[in-house]
Amino acid sequence: MNTKMNLRCVRCLYPISHPLGLVLDESGVCSGCLIHEEKDRLDWLERWRKLELLVAPYRVESGKTYDCVVPVTGAHDSYYIVDTVKNRLGLNPLLVTYNKYFNTPLGIRNLANLRIQFNCDILIQNINPQAVKRVTRTTLRQMGSIYWPCIAGQTVFPVQTAVRYKIPLIIWGAHQGIEQVGMYSHEHEVEMTRRYRKDHDLMGYEADDLLSIFDSLGEDDIWQYRYPDDADLNAVGVRGIYLGNYVRWDPKAQHEQMIQRYDYKGASFPRTFDTYDHVDCYNFMDIHDHIKYLKCGYTKITDHACREIRFGRLNRKQAQQLVKQYESQPLIHLQKFCEWLGVDERGLEFILNQHRNHKLWTETYPGKWQRKPETDDLVQVAAMPESGFLGFESHTQLQMDRDDAYITVGKGYP
């Protein structure tokens, strides 16, 4: 058997080197595609009833506090999650959001519109800029990540809030490990864990792991990112559930509903066709996406394309063409990021090159890198429906159109 045959899933485009871990079956179809089939096989009405039973004990009849914590941003699936929690489950959520500093005006607008449309209370966590920059510099050096503080903040602030306000239930959207690589079945009903957060969201580094005698980072910089300890979590009985285990999760369809009903807005990006995801951040689909390419050999467009293949809205060939067209588009917000962090572009490039995956890249000349040729292009392409590519709506171009710094917090909308 030709081992080259098994480097990518034959149905979607994911490589077996996917950082969350991917398993191919004997016909070359990946675990993500196989678990996706559950979306058309499970009885979602029955699963919804399970969710209703699960959340019922958390309803606070006195109305004097919140029923649950719901993490939100100015993008992703936030509108759909809040709509489901508040309007369909009838719960009173406390929304929480972590200020990741790279906010677009559209993201600020979407977040303000969210709390107004759904009439919810919201807490915003603003960590001081010096600490955020110091942590970003450290994670950039140590693990080649500019996004560690954003992910750490987004995943820890809801848990800290649950402990502080004594609200035991946190409701998240979809579980990325299920959506992308089929790490679990929907029927396993996995919940939030400290371990998954550390291993996958945070690339193996919790806040305390960043402290080192070789680094200037101190306790003052990292304590806000520290996960509550087990005794505190157990005292409140904190648990985090994923709606994707109980609702047939389809981000494109969900966003289209939210645009129609609650005036969510999308934006076009140079590096993907998905105009709904990540519109709240200048860097996620820019420098962060480029780093993903250096480390994993693919970018966010592949995630979007794989998802659309699985829903039958894109065939594999169309997806490959889109990936080719988008993944190497030049960055447009790099300079702004360098100014914010206080590094020059060459210095940043030097650090990033140290984190390139040598299985994927060759240094042809000092400082010049070339992607190694793909070895698995000849795999048999599974037959997919010729569905034609369905357009995503865009309401604006996500350009840095103002010569100012990132908007650090919104004052409201309009």
Ligand SMILES: [Zn+2]
């Ligand atoms: Zn697959």
